[in-house]
Structure formats: structure tokens, C-alpha cells
Amino acid sequence: MHKDIEKILYSEQDIKNIVKRLAKEIEKDYNGKDFIMVGLLKGCVSFMVDLMREVNLDFSIDFLAVSSYGNSTVSSGRVNIQKDISTSVDGKHILIVEDIVDSGRTLAFISQYLYAKNATSVKICTLFNKPDRRVTDIDVAYVGSVIPDAFIVGYGLDYAERYRNLPYVGVLKESVYSQDT
Ligand SMILES: O=P(O)(O)OC[C@H]1O[C@H](OP(=O)(O)OP(=O)(O)O)[C@H](O)[C@@H]1O
Ligand code: HPA
């Protein structure tokens, strides 16, 4: 285990099981629908790659790069689009793939953004949901697992751009970020 990790919450195998379950739910709901799976970079990377290979349907993929945390463990409150989606979402069903819903600001903003571009439907699939920190009211259709109020890293999730490459998800030691916040 990495020296900056307090404890592992989800092993590689735990994550695999969650991804398989979510893929089945998505297959059931999107069978016969023309949809785009839209990953929110950078946090979605590992999850998106694993999830899309488990969903046995025809669909296209695209990405938006969105950031609001910067080098902090708390949201700046401002959601910046750093890379826009490259396909038209007009008249399309959109399934957003996200690593975590925390305050909910990112998803509230992006859902509204895609509806403003005329998407027919926008649903959210998140690997982790941290409801204790929510400041917006958003509907999350697919949730991998509900987590407690702790800052987690690994499997795409970062602190100050690090730890995304860990194959598991763990709680970051408070000593790593206590001087920064
Ligand atoms: O519900 P919220 O409070 O908005 O938090 C969730 C968002 O925060 C993180 O993104 P971040 O801004 O860290 O960018 P990143 O994906 O590049 O890490 C995470 O990947 C989600 O997109
Ligand atoms: O717990 C978290 N970890 C990493 N990134 C995040 N973005 C929102 N919450 C988190």
C-alpha cells in the first residue's frame, strides 16, 4: 500500500464487481437507445475505460474536461470547462460517467450545460457518491457505492494531481493535505 494512504476502502476486485453490476443496469436501461457515454476528465479515466468495455451495447463516447478542486480537498465553488465535448449532443441521450459526486456542483453544472445544448436526456453514472457533502439537489441514476465524508484517492481520483494511478481506492492520510487547506 502507498505510504500516504490511511486505509484501502475498495480493492481492485471490489471495484471490478461494482463496475460489472453498473454495466448490467446500464445495459438494461439503454438497450435499443442511441446514446453517448460522456466521461468527465480527468477523474473518470480508469472507471470509464473499465465501464465501457463491460457495457455490451452500441454507443459512442466523448469527454469533457472539468475542474473545480485544483490542488485542494475542497471545491473552489467554480466549475471550469477545460475541454469541451467534440460531438453534437442535440437530440441525443447522454450518460455522464463520473468518478465521484461530492458537493454535486460539477454534475449540476454539466447536466444543465448539456441540456442547454439540447440533449434529449442526461443521466449520471458515478462510481462513488458522498451525500454528506452535497450542496445541490441532483438526481444520480447509477451509483457504484456510497462513501463516508473522507477524501479518497486512487483509480482516477487525485489529490493535487497525484495518486490517480493507484489501482485501488483509499482514504488519504490527513497529514498529506493538512498544511495545504
Ligand atoms: O461534486 P463535486 O464537489 O463537484 O466534486 C466532484 C468532482 O470533483 C472532482 O473533479 P476535479 O475538479 O478534482 O477535477 P479532476 O477530475 O481533474 O480531478 C471529481 O473528479 C468530480 O468531477
Ligand atoms: O474525495 C475526493 N477525492 C478526490 N477528488 C474529489 N473530488 C471531490 N471529492 C473528491
Ligand SMILES: [Mg+2]
Ligand atoms: Mg481532482
